[in-house]
Amino acid sequence: MTSAEIRNTFLEFFTSKQHQIVPSAPMVIKNDPTLMFTNAGMNQFKDIFLGNSPMQYSRIADSQKCLRVSGKHNDLEEVGRDTYHHTMFEMLGNWSFGDYFKKEAIAWAWEYLTDVLKINPELLYVTVFGGDESDGLGIDQEAYDFWKAIVPEDKIIYGSKKDNFWEMGDTGPCGPCSEIHIDLRDDAEKKEIAGRDLVNEDHPEVIEIWNLVFIEFNRMASGKLVSLPAKHVDTGMGFERLTRVIQHKKSNYDTDVFMPLINEIARLSNVAYGKSEETDIAIRVIADHLRAVAFAIADGQLPSNAKAGYVIRRILRRAVRYAFTFLNVEEPLVSQLVSVLVKQMGDFYPELKSQADLIQKVIREEELSFLRTLHQGIQKFENYVAKLDGNKTISGDFAFELYDTFGFPIDLTSLMASEKNLEVDINGFNKQLEAQKNRSRQAAAKDLDDWVVVHESGDEESVFSGYDSLSEDIRILRYRRVKTKKAEHFQLVFDRTPFYAESGGQVGDRGWISYGDERIAIIDTQKENNLSVHIVSKLPADPAVTFKAEVDAYKRLMTTNNHSATHLMHAALKEVLGDHVEQKGSLVNEEYLRFDFSHFAKMTAEEIRKVEHIVNRRIRKNIAIDEKRDIPMDEAIEMGATALFGEKYGDRVRVIAFDPEFSLELCGGTHVPATGQLGSFRIISEGAIAAGIRRIEAITADKAEAYMDEQVDTVQNVKTLFKNQKDIVKAVQQLIDQNSILQKETERLHKEKALAVKDDLIKAKEQINGFDFIGSKIDGDAQAAKDLAFAIKGKLKNFLLVFGYESNGKAGLTIMVSENLSKEKGLNAGQLIREAAKEIKGGGGGQPHFASAGGKDPNGIEAAIAKVKELAEKA
Numbered sequence: 001m002t003s004a005e006i007r008n009t010f011l012e013f014f015t016s017k018q019h020q021i022v023p024s025a026p027m028v029i030k031n032d033p034t035l036m037f038t039n040a041g042m043n044q045f046k047d048i049f050l051g052n053s054p055m056q057y058s059r060i061a062d063s064q065k066c067l068r069v070s071g072k073h074n075d076l077e078e079v080g081r082d083t084y085h086h087t088m089f090e091m092l093g094n095w096s097f098g099d100y101f102k103k104e105a106i107a108w109a110w111e112y113l114t115d116v117l118k119i120n121p122e123l124l125y126v127t128v129f130g131g132d133e134s135d136g137l138g139i140d141q142e143a144y145d146f147w148k149a150i151v152p153e154d155k156i157i158y159g160s161k162k163d164n165f166w167e168m169g170d171t172g173p174c175g176p177c178s179e180i181h182i183d184l185r186d187d188a189e190k191k192e193i194a195g196r197d198l199v200n201e202d203h204p205e206v207i208e209i210w211n212l213v214f215i216e217f218n219r220m221a222s223g224k225l226v227s228l229p230a231k232h233v234d235t236g237m238g239f240e241r242l243t244r245v246i247q248h249k250k251s252n253y254d255t256d257v258f259m260p261l262i263n264e265i266a267r268l269s270n271v272a273y274g275k276s277e278e279t280d281i282a283i284r285v286i287a288d289h290l291r292a293v294a295f296a297i298a299d300g301q302l303p304s305n306a307k308a309g310y311v312i313r314r315i316l317r318r319a320v321r322y323a324f325t326f327l328n329v330e331e332p333l334v335s336q337l338v339s340v341l342v343k344q345m346g347d348f349y350p351e352l353k354s355q356a357d358l359i360q361k362v363i364r365e366e367e368l369s370f371l372r373t374l375h376q377g378i379q380k381f382e383n384y385v386a387k388l389d390g391n392k393t394i395s396g397d398f399a400f401e402l403y404d405t406f407g408f409p410i411d412l413t414s415l416m417a418s419e420k421n422l423e424v425d426i427n428g429f430n431k432q433l434e435a436q437k438n439r440s441r442q443a444a445a446k447d448l449d450d451w452v453v454v455h456e457s458g459d460e461e462s463v464f465s466g467y468d469s470l471s472e473d474i475r476i477l478r479y480r481r482v483k484t485k486k487a488e489h490f491q492l493v494f495d496r497t498p499f500y501a502e503s504g505g506q507v508g509d510r511g512w513i514s515y516g517d518e519r520i521a522i523i524d525t526q527k528e529n530n531l532s533v534h535i536v537s538k539l540p541a542d543p544a545v546t547f548k549a550e551v552d553a554y555k556r557l558m559t560t561n562n563h564s565a566t567h568l569m570h571a572a573l574k575e576v577l578g579d580h581v582e583q584k585g586s587l588v589n590e591e592y593l594r595f596d597f598s599h600f601a602k603m604t605a606e607e608i609r610k611v612e613h614i615v616n617r618r619i620r621k622n623i624a625i626d627e628k629r630d631i632p633m634d635e636a637i638e639m640g641a642t643a644l645f646g647e648k649y650g651d652r653v654r655v656i657a658f659d660p661e662f663s664l665e666l667c668g669g670t671h672v673p674a675t676g677q678l679g680s681f682r683i684i685s686e687g688a689i690a691a692g693i694r695r696i697e698a699i700t701a702d703k704a705e706a707y708m709d710e711q712v713d714t715v716q717n718v719k720t721l722f723k724n725q726k727d728i729v730k731a732v733q734q735l736i737d738q739n740s741i742l743q744k745e746t747e748r749l750h751k752e753k754a755l756a757v758k759d760d761l762i763k764a765k766e767q768i769n770g771f772d773f774i775g776s777k778i779d780g781d782a783q784a785a786k787d788l789a790f791a792i793k794g795k796l797k798n799f800l801l802v803f804g805y806e807s808n809g810k811a812g813l814t815i816m817v818s819e820n821l822s823k824e825k826g827l828n829a830g831q832l833i834r835e836a837a838k839e840i841k842g843g844g845g846g847q848p849h850f851a852s853a854g855g856k857d858p859n860g861i862e863a864a865i866a867k868v869k870e871l872a873e874k875a
């Protein structure tokens with residue numbers, strides 16, 4: 001079976017067990033402060049497990065894109081070195097939400113592996129949770145008994161909390177698990193050591209393939225386990241590992257999931273796969289990392305300098321670095337693999353296909369820029385080594401500088417060092433790294449207390465009423481304290497709320513809750529998974545009463561305008577630039593809207609104007625909103641809703657149209673009842689933010705009006721200055737032309753005049769200590785003084801001259817000393833000018849023969865010249 005066929009059998013099997021098949025959620029997570037990337041199939045269902053979200057189906061199955069590169073589940077360092085770890089991988093999973101539990105989960109897993117895929121049961125081992133004292137949990141006897149009915153008891157192994165109690169992160173849904181392992185060694189090896197002794201021992205051929213988690217608890221921030229109201233099943237099977245088993249390969253990388261990529265890397269780099277362990281690791285790393293980066297970009301996460309974007313950037317750089325160091329490839333290689341990946345996986349993951357161009361371009365730009373940095377870093381390294389002077393150690397500080405400024409991983413620096421028989425002070429490096437981590441940890445650290453329950457939540461929890469009303473009677477269900485280094489605030493969860501929580505680019509609402517005389521400001525509203533969290537800086541005196549909640553109406557109104565304008569503009573951009581325009585980021589607040597989208601060239605003034613016109617015409621048409629709340633996803637797609645990529649899977653969605661033929665989008669944001677409310681729309685900037693990504697900023701309503709007023713006022717003021725001439729542009733151009741002619745003329749006259757005084761000055765020279773001294777105030781500026789000084793230099797031999805001048809209300813000094821004079825008398829122009837500049841309340845400097853200074857006080861010019869003379873006399 002091909003990998004695609006294997007994936008299908010899984011989904012078909014669980015369809016036959018009444019499971020609903022859903023698409024993979026995005027790999028990049030937007031609304032969860034505890035998680036940057038999807039690290040398991042269950043992430044998208046976290047809220048259902050916790051009881052924060054209703055479920056649509058009680059049984060679901062899918063294949064989920066996962067990325068394990070940070071936090072609790074991080075496989076980055078393993079990748080490439082072994083044959084079965086990946087950063088990005090697919091996880092096949094089936095779920096029960098309060099429906100079936102251990103018995104069916106175990107029986108079906110077994111049926112699928114041994115009946116459908118015909119895996120020899122002899123090869124399989126299973127584990128069950130052996131209990132944990134610190135959590136007060138006993139062994140999972142139930143699971144044991146269900147397994148006993150299927151497999152001989154010597155195939156069942158008890159496991160510790162580390163292997164057999166699954167947790168998503170530090171907090172969240174969790175529970176005991178039962179894993180299925182497979183022993184792929186040959187018979188001779190099996191005779192030496194029994195498979196059961198190698199389970200969970202990191203043996204490359206005795207590996208876990210499926211994990212069945214029985215979710216029963218929520219791990220609180222305090223570390224306590226709290227039982228969930230219902231019991232759930234979460235299973236996850238590594239798709240690449242399963243494929244390896246079915247295709248009888250020794251390594252995941254030898255399957256048809258990776259081989260097309262590996263062959264292409266070998267072809268492009270001219271390094272055959274299988275040639276050496278070192279180059280093989282590099283090839284595997286590149287194949288793996290390309291997948292992670294490509295899928296992340298398809299999900300809307302571009303490489304950048306912060307958070308998730310930075311993680312992606314580092315993964316990509318790691319791939320470039322392996323290609324550079326081990327395959328000797330100094331040109332972009334990773335981006336050349338995108339087309340192979342798209343061919344291979346684009347059918348099941350259409351987001352890859354539709355954005356192939358963008359993915360390729362973004363990766364290529366990143367590669368080019370990192371390759372430049374690599375070259376610079378290597379140069380820097382060479383310079384450093386040249387200065388080592390017999391010393392054999394590269395300091396930790398320097399290694400850290402390479403790491404921090406040039407993105408050099410420490411193993412690269414160590415490798416380069418060992419090639420020169422040098423060592424790196426790794427301890428010193430680690431110290432710096434730790435210090436840096438501490439700095440950012442401290443800056444970002446958030447201390448979350450556990451929730452304090454005020455009212456039990458009944459059916460209602462965070463019901464959003466803010467599409468229809470801006471005020472509401474609410475009750476606080478629970479609150480918690482959040483402490484950061486700088487401040488302390490509280491998060492409140494209401495039963496119902498008119499406050500829009502930041503999401504989909506639209507900022508959170510502000511406003512107030514009040515009871516009697518007490519009025520507390522809601523500073524912001526944020527979304528955590530499906531919960532709306534209201535931020536306040538202090539708690540109400542009695543959190544248990546019913547409050548009146550009111551949204552700041554003006555802020556909301558302006559924000560809403562900008563959100564609707566974003567939709568209109570998105571449609572207009574597609575019309576003007578083409579269908580490749582795809583939203584890549586959006587910010588909507590009360591001031592303006594910011595919209596990032598894929599497009600490969602700078603927009604011309606004409607295109608910008610066109611977009612503005614289209615939007616403004618739609619505004620004038622006063623198109624009424626066509627809103628469909630809570631409709632099935634399929635229906636939305638049939639209606640022609642814009643691509644869902646980057647949206648989270650959810651069965652019921654909201655569709656916003658302003659003339660369905662023109663603009664129709666899936667959107668949770670707030671929108672105007674009719675477009676006329678926007679009044680007017682203006683684009684105020686357009687530029688690039690990354691390869692293939694443009695950013696527009698635009699304004700509406702009051703802000704657009706104020707902006708236009710300002711523009712008109714400016715023109716009006718200019719017209720007045722020009723005595724209301726008819727063709728104002730021509731008048732300005734004439735002035736500019738005239739001005740440049742006059743400027744040249746002035747310069748010429750200055751020069752002439754200055755040179756004319758040359759002879760007078762030479763005549764007026766004095767004798768001091770046997771040399772010529774000229775000290776004078778002149779007309780002109782620093783340039784004139786310099787010209788004059790150099791003109792005189794040609795006429796005199798043994799001299800010191802000082803010029804003072806006033807220009808633009810400021811004072812200036814210039815000193816020149818002939819060479820022999822500075823040698824014989826130790827007169828130094830630079831030193832003299834420092835003394836003299838004090839008289840004009842300024843400072844300056846220069847060479848021993850020529851120096852200049854500027855100062856605030858033109859009244860001191862005479863004194864400054866006198867000072868130089870005095871110093872010259874003393875010399």
Ligand code: SER
Nearest residue numbers: 040042211234235236
């Ligand atoms: N959540 C479990 C895992 O990731 C099973 O899906 O292993």
